[in-house]
Amino acid sequence: MTSRARRVRPPAGRPVTMNDVAAAAGVAQSTVSRILNDNALSVRVSPATRERVLAIADELGYRPHPIARALRGAPTMLIGAIVRDITDWFFAATIEALSSRARAYGYSVVLAHASAAADEALRLTAVLEARHCDAILVLGDFRGEGRLAEDLRNLRVPVIGLWQGSEERGRPFPIIGVDNRTGIRAAAAHLVELGHERIAYIGADRLGDMEERQAAFLGYLDETGIELRQDHVQLVPNTIDGARFALSALLERAPGPTAIVAASDVLALGLNRAAFDRGLRVPDDLSIVGFDDIPQTAASVPGLTTVRMPIPEMVEAGLKIGVGGDRWSGDGRAPRVVFQPSLVVRQSTAAPSSRD
Amino acid sequence: MTSRARRVRPPAGRPVTMNDVAAAAGVAQSTVSRILNDNALSVRVSPATRERVLAIADELGYRPHPIARALRGAPTMLIGAIVRDITDWFFAATIEALSSRARAYGYSVVLAHASAAADEALRLTAVLEARHCDAILVLGDFRGEGRLAEDLRNLRVPVIGLWQGSEERGRPFPIIGVDNRTGIRAAAAHLVELGHERIAYIGADRLGDMEERQAAFLGYLDETGIELRQDHVQLVPNTIDGARFALSALLERAPGPTAIVAASDVLALGLNRAAFDRGLRVPDDLSIVGFDDIPQTAASVPGLTTVRMPIPEMVEAGLKIGVGGDRWSGDGRAPRVVFQPSLVVRQSTAAPSSRD
DNA sequence: TTGTATGCGTTATCAG
């Protein structure tokens, strides 16, 4: 250890910059920069200075300043997730999958939920912070939030929509969705095959995917000639309590349904709990089939028959388009990817009991 | 509209900067800057130029560049959340609460989960991106991730730990926790009052809070003179499947427990489902009490007796210390806030059935 | 009242 080996720590209380390292090493700051990112550089530095600078950088505890890098145009390695309602278990599961998958790409996730009291200022905020991000995933349907759509349109970063419903209104960004029609028809067909004849539907209003599921349900019953009472279609908030409310409405006029198709697992699980609270046994007195296959179904008593949504695969597809190999150039038609759901039969569905 | 009214849009394909606005308005960039943040400025600009510049900024669609601002030292309005396991429903609920509360402060949340395959590089990443943030909340116990702790220590931003367990090892940052002892004793006392005598415990290993709960449970049984069989304490992963495994183990040697204290709701819900799959009725054959009162309990059949964790309040306290009015100066002892949990009795607990 | 100049921490392009 030479007499010069002990170097002056720059005044603690301030992060160590390249300048500090350069000063301590007696070289130019640009030299430090070159050494510290030697990856794709054409110029080479002498092993001697490299060693020295690296050692000093380490000793001083130098850490690159991501914001300064970002200002220079480097990617921020941040993915923005604009989510309609983070309290919705479905979107929670989505964020979980997104966060996990994003990490595989080296990205982290910035949450911006626009839900509920989404007044103008907040929508703007969500968009402003978006400029921190390398890509934005819009999770869920944001119809009615006209301003958000417009803000997104003016953004410089790629935007990918997931679960936006399938309407083709010339959206300027890629969309990833699911074949709701196939999913719902599988669910309804399953109930019909079990022998149910009074099948109800509960869903939520104003949400693209939900509306498609409702239409698919009505279409299927129509085709198969099964009668559907008007009051056996209930539209409620997509919550546990919403489902409770829906069940009350469905049972108001006898005979009630022997089976219910719920447009989401949240509603299905809420239905299941509400049925229990009313003393109805599932599936003996009431069959329930959900949609999404969220992780919460693993704790459901009884196990929930549902339509599996390939959440991880869909998120992965979104990442590929946003920051991965499938990046969309922005030319021509925005790509649309549609995934196929599949029925998962568990214990919440059975043949209608004979006493009906 | 004068002949000069149509101004040249700066070459689309690049965000509009203050310079663009300045050029279009024929003023200096600094003037634009002054006008655009007129808040606490001592200097005044002429109403004429102000009008003009504002109009042009609007016309050009100027948006401030948050990264440039951040480089100048402005807060990023980002809160980092380092979470041990985002698939854990408890932490999912925490993130939900955090995201909601943070918005009230004008902040968004950056997720960085360090879980599972947390190799060195990733830990560093988590810390690097941290410099984007104005504060960091560490959710859950990270013992064993020694490097993370060290990295956090060197950080320039305030760090607040939540649910780290209560050990007082001279941590250099504020901690917010819950009184595990009181919570577990309330749960156990409830079962004892119902008449249970064979009470088991299941929890997870290596987690600060979990260990405290276990110790509290053992201590309580000891005090009240209730016998505890060695194999009636099961340590498993904090998952639905972990609980399933634990139940198998608990029932291996007759007589099995008539009641189980689970160290988390995830375990309790898993237990409930596993009991159902084995044909055990809850609470008739088996009483279950959980810990946390996560939102998923609202869908549980039957309703889960549990110990309520004041998640929103705790998150709020963390935000107050990190970015709110209770900011910690860094001097003296780091503050510790301990919240009190409370028992919520629902349907998963009852007196042991007489056939036992 | 407004313009000029400087710096925040990097990276990149020049010269030397």
Next chain:
DNA sequence: CTGATAACGCATACAA
């Protein structure tokens, strides 16, 4: 091989 120097977009002390 290395050292100046100029951006990146913005805020601000200082000069006019």
